[in-house]
Amino acid sequence: MTTDPTKPNMFRDMSSCNTYNYGDALYWDARYVQEAGSFDWYQRYSALRPFVRNYIPTSSRVLMVGCGNALMSEDMVKDGYEDIMNIDISSVAIDMMSKKNEDIPQLKYMKMDVRDMSFFPDDSFDSVIDKGTLDSLMCGTEAPVSATQMLGEVSRLLKPGGIYMLITYGDPKVRMVHLNRPVYCWKTELYIIPRPGFEKPGSCSSSMKSYLEPIPITEDGLLPADFVLEDPDSHFIYVCKKMNHSDLSNLPTYPLSANVL
Numbered sequence: 001m002t003t004d005p006t007k008p009n010m011f012r013d014m015s016s017c018n019t020y021n022y023g024d025a026l027y028w029d030a031r032y033v034q035e036a037g038s039f040d041w042y043q044r045y046s047a048l049r050p051f052v053r054n055y056i057p058t059s060s061r062v063l064m065v066g067c068g069n070a071l072m073s074e075d076m077v078k079d080g081y082e083d084i085m086n087i088d089i090s091s092v093a094i095d096m097m098s099k100k101n102e103d104i105p106q107l108k109y110m111k112m113d114v115r116d117m118s119f120f121p122d123d124s125f126d127s128v129i130d131k132g133t134l135d136s137l138m139c140g141t142e143a144p145v146s147a148t149q150m151l152g153e154v155s156r157l158l159k160p161g162g163i164y165m166l167i168t169y170g171d172p173k174v175r176m177v178h179l180n181r182p183v184y185c186w187k188t189e190l191y192i193i194p195r196p197g198f199e200k201p202g203s204c205s206s207s208m209k210s211y212l213e214p215i216p217i218t219e220d221g222l223l224p225a226d227f228v229l230e231d232p233d234s235h236f237i238y239v240c241k242k243m244n245h246s247d248l249s250n251l252p253t254y255p256l257s258a259n260v261l
């Protein structure tokens, strides 16, 4: 991962997973001490807005997990969102962001580990947004355990009918096995968008409209065999809706494979 936010690959992914300890609070504290400005991983709100506005009403109580120093929550407030609780494991990020936004009553900040959000009672939120935080945990030690802890907490905190929106570099092969545990009771839709600045080689770029269509996921939790990923560094948006157990009885589950990170 670059530490220079002006470099284009800032949007890309966590391909340096093995080089940096993204699962470690100390890593993030040190990084936020060095980078006092703002930095949005993967995508800015402007690109995500069609998805966010479609699934998350502005009156929703939103939990932003692993907010970092991204502008996402501020941009959402400018767009009409009324109540966003931001949490992060880094006290440096939380101190910085709560000071910066102390005059914005719609934004609240708390230092918290997504693997233990017991501070909040069950069914506390209409929506949980995760841009790059599950990805961080997947880079840490005990990644599958951390993912299960985090997603179990997200499921617990969502009201019935609530939405978990995950923005990640992880394709369905490596994410659906985690998202599709029956205990969460999530019905998942998938969207794929190219990284910012991506230009389709040789021709005019696809219209944004085509990215707004959900991508079917096979019964094995994979992309359709004939699906072509225009940008190999695309970002995946999983929209998981918390259902009643009875509604989910006909949905497939995906077997865990060895290579799920």
Ligand SMILES: C[S@@+](CC[C@H](N)C(=O)[O-])C[C@H]1O[C@@H](n2cnc3c(N)ncnc32)[C@H](O)[C@@H]1O
Pocket (backbone or CB within 6 Å): 022, 023, 024, 028, 039, 040, 041, 042, 065, 066, 067, 068, 069, 070, 072, 087, 088, 089, 090, 093, 112, 113, 114, 115, 130, 131, 132, 133, 136, 137
């Ligand atoms: C890749 S950054 C994404 C930041 C921000 N969401 C964005 O879109 O720019 C991952 C964030 O997750 C936070 N994080 C990592 N592990 C965490 C944990 N266990 N609990 C809460 N936050 C965590 C990091 O401190 C960091 O701010």
